Amino acid sequence: MKTTSFDIEGPLLVEPDIHADLRGYFAETYNEARYREAGIRAAFVQDNESFSRKGVARGLHWQAGAHAQAKLLRVVSGAVWDVAVDIRRSSPTFGRHVAVLLDAKSKRQLFIPRGFAHGFVVLEDDTLFSYKCDNLFCPESERGLDFTDPALGLKWPDEGCELLFSPKDRAHPRLADIEPWEMA
Numbered sequence: 190m191k192t193t194s195f196d197i198e199g200p201l202l203v204e205p206d207i208h209a210d211l212r213g214y215f216a217e218t219y220n221e222a223r224y225r226e227a228g229i230r231a232a233f234v235q236d237n238e239s240f241s242r243k244g245v246a247r248g249l250h251w252q253a254g255a256h257a258q259a260k261l262l263r264v265v266s267g268a269v270w271d272v273a274v275d276i277r278r279s280s281p282t283f284g285r286h287v288a289v290l291l292d293a294k295s296k297r298q299l300f301i302p303r304g305f306a307h308g309f310v311v312l313e314d315d316t317l318f319s320y321k322c323d324n325l326f327c328p329e330s331e332r333g334l335d336f337t338d339p340a341l342g343l344k345w346p347d348e349g350c351e352l353l354f355s356p357k358d359r360a361h362p363r364l365a366d367i368e369p370w371e372m373a
Contacts (some may be wrong), residue, residue, distance in 0.1 A: 197282040198280075199301070200305065201299070202300075219321070238265070243311055244310075249336055250333050256326075256327040256329075262319075269309040269312060271289050271307065271308075276364075295336075333360075
């Protein structure tokens with residue numbers, strides 16, 4: 190397995206070893222000892238998945254306070270443009286983001302630590318997105334950030350279709366109006 194860091198401390202791109210032959214392939218998608226060696230020390234307690242069509246935009250979300258979540262993300266089928274925005278109050282990279290292509294073909298994963306807003310745009314129909322969380326979901330602690338806020342400088346892929354947001358995601362505040370994340 191290969192890991193790559195970004196110019197923002199915390200997120201890691203994980204590229205698992207793929208063992209392919211005429212029968213298909215095998216990939217280890219999670220091994221606690223290997224991931225700990227790579228710097229991912231989250232103890233995952235919840236798995237989630239979403240199924241979406243091309244053009245769906247989800248996010249940008251996070252859990253506040255004691256319910257904060259680190260996430261390990263991957264695409265099982267299809268492809269997404271995945272984004273993590275640093276919302277840590279004391280971070281020198283507050284408001285900056287990392288963005289990566291996650292797809293079923295490459296099997297790449299993205300680890301996002303606590304203190305980041307997360308979202309993605311679906312690039313292919315029938316995309317199955319799966320992720321592990323190190324804390325249980327708490328509806329009262331859910332927060333969001335406006336996907337379209339120009340202050341974020343996000344460059345979304347042009348998929349030739351209008352992005353489809355939930356009404357809830359369309360109503361999220363801009364970066365200047367959020368309460369930055371702090372460890373509880």
